[in-house]
Amino acid sequence: MRITADHAFHIGSQHLRSGMPCQDYAVSRSSGYGTCVAVSDGCSSGGKTDVGARIVALNSVASVLNEWNFDEDDVDADCDEKDSIAMDRLGLCQSDMLATRIYALVSKGGLANSRFARPNGVLHVKGDGVVASISREGRLVMVRLDWDQNMPFYPAYKGPQSKQQFIDAQSGDLTRSVASIHWHRSGGGEDSSETLERVSLEKAMGGFTYRTAADDTFLAAFSDGVTQVDGMDWRDVVAELLSFKSTEGDFVKRRMNRFLKDCLAHGKGPVDDISMACIHIDHEAE
Amino acid sequence: MPRLDGADVETHALGGNFSFTGARIGGLGATEYTLVDIAVDMSGSVSPFRSELISMIETAIDACRKSPRSDNLLVRVSAFSTHYPKSVSELHGYIPLGEIDNAVYQGLRAYGATPLYDACYVSIGALNAYAKMLCDQDYLVNGITFIITDGENTESGATPTMIRKEIERGTVEEFLESHVSVLIGINATNCAQALASFKADAGITQFIDAGDANKGNLAKLAAFVSQSISSTSQALGTGGPSQSIAAVI
Numbered sequence: 001m002r003i004t005a006d007h008a009f010h011i012g013s014q015h016l017r018s019g020m021p022c023q024d025y026a027v028s029r030s031s032g033y034g035t036c037v038a039v040s041d042g043c044s045s046g047g048k049t050d051v052g053a054r055i056v057a058l059n060s061v062a063s064v065l066n067e068w069n070f071d072e073d074d075v076d077a078d079c080d081e082k083d084s085i086a087m088d089r090l091g092l093c094q095s096d097m098l099a100t101r102i103y104a105l106v107s108k109g110g111l112a113n114s115r116f117a118r119p120n121g122v123l124h125v126k127g128d129g130v131v132a133s134i135s136r137e138g139r140l141v142m143v144r145l146d147w148d149q150n151m152p153f154y155p156a157y158k159g160p161q162s163k164q165q166f167i168d169a170q171s172g173d174l175t176r177s178v179a180s181i182h183w184h185r186s187g188g189g190e191d192s193s194e195t196l197e198r199v200s201l202e203k204a205m206g207g208f209t210y211r212t213a214a215d216d217t218f219l220a221a222f223s224d225g226v227t228q229v230d231g232m233d234w235r236d237v238v239a240e241l242l243s244f245k246s247t248e249g250d251f252v253k254r255r256m257n258r259f260l261k262d263c264l265a266h267g268k269g270p271v272d273d274i275s276m277a278c279i280h281i282d283h284e285a286e
Numbered sequence: 287m288p289r290l291d292g293a294d295v296e297t298h299a300l301g302g303n304f305s306f307t308g309a310r311i312g313g314l315g316a317t318e319y320t321l322v323d324i325a326v327d328m329s330g331s332v333s334p335f336r337s338e339l340i341s342m343i344e345t346a347i348d349a350c351r352k353s354p355r356s357d358n359l360l361v362r363v364s365a366f367s368t369h370y371p372k373s374v375s376e377l378h379g380y381i382p383l384g385e386i387d388n389a390v391y392q393g394l395r396a397y398g399a400t401p402l403y404d405a406c407y408v409s410i411g412a413l414n415a416y417a418k419m420l421c422d423q424d425y426l427v428n429g430i431t432f433i434i435t436d437g438e439n440t441e442s443g444a445t446p447t448m449i450r451k452e453i454e455r456g457t458v459e460e461f462l463e464s465h466v467s468v469l470i471g472i473n474a475t476n477c478a479q480a481l482a483s484f485k486a487d488a489g490i491t492q493f494i495d496a497g498d499a500n501k502g503n504l505a506k507l508a509a510f511v512s513q514s515i516s517s518t519s520q521a522l523g524t525g526g527p528s529q530s531i532a533a534v535i
Binding site: 257 | 311312313314315316317318422423424426
């Protein structure tokens with residue numbers, strides 16, 4: 001099995017016009033036991049969330065690959081600590097750290113006494129965003145976590161006070177439906193299907209985790225910028241971005257560049273910052 | 287189907303029994319490339335200044351190595367003369383600057399007549415073919431071709447019309463963001479008019495009369511070549527060709 005990974009991020013037209021920096025970030029890395037890719041989308045109305053997004057994404061990958069945390073709760077707890085340390089050391093405040101955490105990881109297996117002793121994959125969204133996988137048979141699964149009124153629960157709201165403030169802002173009722181999980185499945189010789197699941201505040205705050213089969217060939221994480229490409233449905237955007245011509249080197253950057261070029265040729269393009277990171281698993285390679 | 291010649295270079299067939307080589311695309315690290323093709327006349331008439339001509343190419347290549355865009359250049363150098371089977375001999379295909387061994391240029395010998403049209407056709411055809419392969423793999427590509435000659439075409443299978451069609455194909459089919467072609471006459475003042483006509487008939491972007499093949503002019507030519515390459519590379523991603531560099535020779 002041979003694993004490659006790459007990432008790309010690009011400023012959206014809104015931030016470009018207003019002189020704001022790109023508040024999306026993406027990163028990818030491999031180690032002996034696995035590969036992790038992450039994207040993070042900073043809140044536009046926050047502080048220096050371009051910096052915060054970098055910290056959140058880098059800490060996500062570090063937590064998985066340096067600490068061997070392959071369970072999303074362990075990753076969250078470890079990242080919360082890492083994010084706090086970075087925030088203190090860089091003189092940042094909470095408004096600078098309002099950024100989503102979306103990652104995909106593949107464990108090669110062999111990590112004894114671990115739920116990832118065998119090859120496995122995990123996709124996780126904390127906040128809002130999209131994750132996707134493609135199986136060996138070509139079955140494309142994409143999942144989008146969206147919050148009503150575009151008010152996601154950021155990992156930075158972890159403290160009891162911040163958490164309560166967020167809950168109060170969302171009506172205070174933990175059982176109330178405030179978010180949606182949209183599943184799209186297509187290809188692989190099977191019928192397409194769509195599922196829209198409404199989720200409670202309590203469930204949505206925990207984020208969304210999708211464990212994939214060991215025979216997937218692609219695992220990908222996207223910021224919600226893919227849902228704001230002028231004139232394109234998010235499912236078409238994700239499918240286009242996953243239509244890799246090759247999987248060597250900067251394969252995600254090339255695909256993103258070509259996608260953006262094709263968009264602009266038709267006068268369309270991403271309104272919001274856009275980012276993606278992808279893992280490719282070649283099961284046939286040695 | 288490409289033939290594998292070594293770990294990192296593949297041979298590709300071009301129409302009319304021609305072929306060219308290029309770096310294995312899967313091994314390329316950048317997301318965008320400027321393809322540079324330099325075809326140099328090795329007919330008998332360049333014999334008096336052969337070593338200066340080789341030195342000019344080496345100087346241009348060395349200057350490109352210092353460019354901030356050097357990692358985004360793939361350079362092919364060939365020689366043309368009727369003494370080569372199929373008129374064109376490739377010294378190296380489209381490879382990164384770091385893999386070019388200047389020693390390969392020292393083996394050039396000048397004799398035979400001038401298959402100028404074949405050289406143009408092969409250079410432009412090879413650049414188009416490789417660019418398309420890159421584009422199909424999502425790479426962003428533009429190109430610049432230099433044909434350096436001291437005389438008119440004496441015998442070729444290709445025609446200016448074929449060359450024009452090949453030049454137009456690159457941008458019409460949109461696998462090249464832009465392609466600048468430069469015909470350079472060195473020690474060719476006597477046939478400058480004929481070369482200018484050929485440039486017009488074949489749709490070549492620019493013709494430069496570089497004057498006599500003396501050290502000074504060849505040094506200026508080397509600077510012109512490297513600056514044009516640098517300018518073309520910096521224009522990649524803008525949607526169009528670079529501003530043409532005025533050749534002060």
